Amino acid sequence: xxxxxxxxLLLGLGFAAGGAALAADPAxxxxxxxxxxxxxxxxxxxxxxxxxxxxxxxxxxxxxATRDTQTYVYVVNGFDPFHWAHLKRLADRIRISGYPYTKFxxxxxxxxxxxxxxxxRAENVHARVVLIGYSAGCYPVVASAQRLIREGFPVAxxxxxxxxxxxxxxxxxxxxxxxxxxxxxxxxxTGQNLVWNGSDLRRATNVNLSKxxxxxxxxxxxFKALYQGLISLPAPTAxxxxx
Numbered sequence: 689x690x691x692x693x694x695x696x697l698l699l700g701l702g703f704a705a706g707g708a709a710l711a712a713d714p715a716x717x718x719x720x721x722x723x724x725x726x727x728x729x730x731x732x733x734x735x736x737x738x739x740x741x742x743x744x745x746x747x748x749x750x751x752x753a754t755r756d757t758q759t760y761v762y763v764v765n766g767f768d769p770f771h772w773a774h775l776k777r778l779a780d781r782i783r784i785s786g787y788p789y790t791k792f793x794x795x796x797x798x799x800x801x802x803x804x805x806x807x808x809r810a811e812n813v814h815a816r817v818v819l820i821g822y823s824a825g826c827y828p829v830v831a832s833a834q835r836l837i838r839e840g841f842p843v844a845x846x847x848x849x850x851x852x853x854x855x856x857x858x859x860x861x862x863x864x865x866x867x868x869x870x871x872x873x874x875x876x877x878t879g880q881n882l883v884w885n886g887s888d889l890r891r892a893t894n895v896n897l898s899k900x901x902x903x904x905x906x907x908x909x910x911f912k913a914l915y916q917g918l919i920s921l922p923a924p925t926a927x928x929x930x931x
Contacts, residue, residue: 766823826851867892
């Protein structure tokens with residue numbers, strides 16, 4: 689079998705394994721669509737640290753009543769075209785937890801997100817941006833943060849979820865107010881924990897989970913770390929721009 693065919697086959701097997709591990713999870717909620725009514729499901733612990741089977745609305749109902757209309761959150765997917773990791777659900781959780789200007793996109797949407805934020809910032813100098821990347825989406829996120837900062841656009845926070853190839857370098861830790869770095873088991877096809885499974889970053893809040901790479905976005909610890917990072921940012925001021 690040609691080399692390219694072998695690579696495609698291995699990638700397919702890896703994504704199939706990750707998808708099967710999460711097959712019992714509910715279908716992701718489409719971005720921007722009304723959320724379904726929560727259904728009673730078993731929980732592992734009370735509150736928003738409970739089971740992954742809780743709906744985003746369950747989580748938001750038990751969080752402090754906040755509504756930050758100055759913070760623009762962009763959640764960027766990696767190479768997960770079938771959305772087996774359910775990153776959209778994490779974006780929905782953030783949105784209904786008090787950050788209504790939260791958008792989900794693929795790694796190739798990053799230039800459009802950058803352009804949108806530049807336009808918003810031109811209309812409202814108090815607007816701020818948070819960039820969250822999952823897996824391969826971590827790398828366009830950090831590149832975007834570096835570009836924005838060089839051009840004089842402040843970045844409030846960046847979040848990394850499963851950034852297996854991140855190293856503890858200055859480049860991966862831009863001058864932002866907050867960095868949240870969530871690590872898990874490395875991706876199976878690149879050696880899992882034998883070769884690459886990320887690094888603790890000296891300027892970040894590091895969360896290490898012994899969980900499958902595809903399971904990280906829906907882990908309650910992931911949501912908790914990102915949410916606590918968001919609410920720890922200084923209070924926004926002034927009138928928000930229309931997104």
